[in-house]
Amino acid sequence: MAGLSGAGLDLSQLCRTPVFTSRSRQESHRLLARELVEHDLSWRTGNVDTAFFRAEVGRCQLFVLRYGAEVEVRPRPFTDFVLMQMPLRGRASIECDGVALELEAGQVAVLSANHQARLVWHTGCEQLLLKVPRSLLRLMQERLVDEGGLAPDFVLPAAYRLDTGQARGWLRLVDDLLEQLGASEAAPVHAHWLRHLEESLPLFLLTHPPQVDALPLAVVESPAQRQALRQLHKIEGLMRSHLGEALSLGELAAAAGMSVRSLNTLCQRCYGQTPMERLRNLRLESVRERLLGGRDLSITAVALEHGFGHLGRFARYYRERFGELPHQTGCGK
Numbered sequence: 001m002a003g004l005s006g007a008g009l010d011l012s013q014l015c016r017t018p019v020f021t022s023r024s025r026q027e028s029h030r031l032l033a034r035e036l037v038e039h040d041l042s043w044r045t046g047n048v049d050t051a052f053f054r055a056e057v058g059r060c061q062l063f064v065l066r067y068g069a070e071v072e073v074r075p076r077p078f079t080d081f082v083l084m085q086m087p088l089r090g091r092a093s094i095e096c097d098g099v100a101l102e103l104e105a106g107q108v109a110v111l112s113a114n115h116q117a118r119l120v121w122h123t124g125c126e127q128l129l130l131k132v133p134r135s136l137l138r139l140m141q142e143r144l145v146d147e148g149g150l151a152p153d154f155v156l157p158a159a160y161r162l163d164t165g166q167a168r169g170w171l172r173l174v175d176d177l178l179e180q181l182g183a184s185e186a187a188p189v190h191a192h193w194l195r196h197l198e199e200s201l202p203l204f205l206l207t208h209p210p211q212v213d214a215l216p217l218a219v220v221e222s223p224a225q226r227q228a229l230r231q232l233h234k235i236e237g238l239m240r241s242h243l244g245e246a247l248s249l250g251e252l253a254a255a256a257g258m259s260v261r262s263l264n265t266l267c268q269r270c271y272g273q274t275p276m277e278r279l280r281n282l283r284l285e286s287v288r289e290r291l292l293g294g295r296d297l298s299i300t301a302v303a304l305e306h307g308f309g310h311l312g313r314f315a316r317y318y319r320e321r322f323g324e325l326p327h328q329t330g331c332g333k
Contacts, residue, residue: 009128009174011088013181014055015064022050028067036063036129037075044070046123046293057177058198059133064088066126068292073119081131082112082156082205084170089322090125091285094118096159104281105321108162108170110205117159123289124329130174130201137202144206160210169208173200231256232266239279243286244305249275283307284321291329299326 019035022028028050029041035052049068054061066089085092086108094101094109096117103109111117121127144150162170176197183189235256239247252275253263267275283306290302300311303326308314318326 009171010178011064011128014062014178015053017053019052019054020050021052023048032065037078039073039075041074042072043067044072044123046070046289055181057180058194059136060177060198060201061131062174062177063129063131064126065129066124067121068124070123070125070289071121073121075117075119077116079134081133082110082137082202084108084110084130084132086128086167088126088128090288091122092125092127093120093122094159099157099159101159101161103161104285106167108167109159110156110162110210111159112156122285124292128174132201132205136198137205140199140202141206144203150206154206154209156205157210162208162210166208170204173197173204176200231258235263235267235275236278239282243283244307246307247279252279280317281321284318287318287326288322288329291326 020031022031025041025043025048028048032041032050032052033039035054046069049066051064051066053064056062085103087103087105089105091105092103094103094111094117096111101109141150141154145152145154180189180194180197235252238252238255249260249263253260256263258266263275267273267278273281287302287306287308291297291299303311303314308317315325318324322329
């Protein structure tokens, strides 16, 4: 597990010593239920390779978790914390209260579910998780309401994804938290600074509500915004069904019924990526799933099947995306 994630976070202190590792489905489920929250866990494809890391900064808890295999998680409704999660590698899916989200590496989701949620961690997914206590959230909310900076009836959505700018701000806060893990008895964290750091997280949530453009289709109200996201979903489906074929930017725009410029703007707004970067990342994710799921695969053949004709560039893209070379992922040749 890399100490430095693709999001630029130094996770070396957090990932120094695992709470546990396991290749057993039953043991992984039992230990994670104890450490995180009671949940139902269904194992899908891939090999079990669970690793769990944990650290505390004040009243907030940070975790890094991987399952190795693809899993479906159905946590019990949690009422004492809000969960923020970001794939460090791979991708994940969230369904909660009629909201569906897809997360790529580096994208951040907020989950404040009082109802049943369904989470899918795809093969090879590794995530950074952050628990923000609701008691801390309530404290900051009352303070903001008293100061007139927040409506008294404000409620966090059950699930939403931070936009690109918000994600960058959140990463800076997490980076500050991670820096405190290197503190020693000789140089402890000052209590006032620690309180500032832990209060900054709920304050961030309360003062950075989801942008309408970043909300999933199920909760967007504007007909124009719904139409734009329908077009984006159509493009996403086209990309996923033609991962091995040569798709041009013009073809994608024509399929969506919009100009190239409009498609670029929409993808940048919703994904923080150009359409061709999005296509390349989807191809890389599919390659990784194949390599993780097969022991006798040819890396060259899998790369070519996914439209990567230049193997040197493919290896560079892969390392930039996942922090390792293709041959370090699977047992391919």
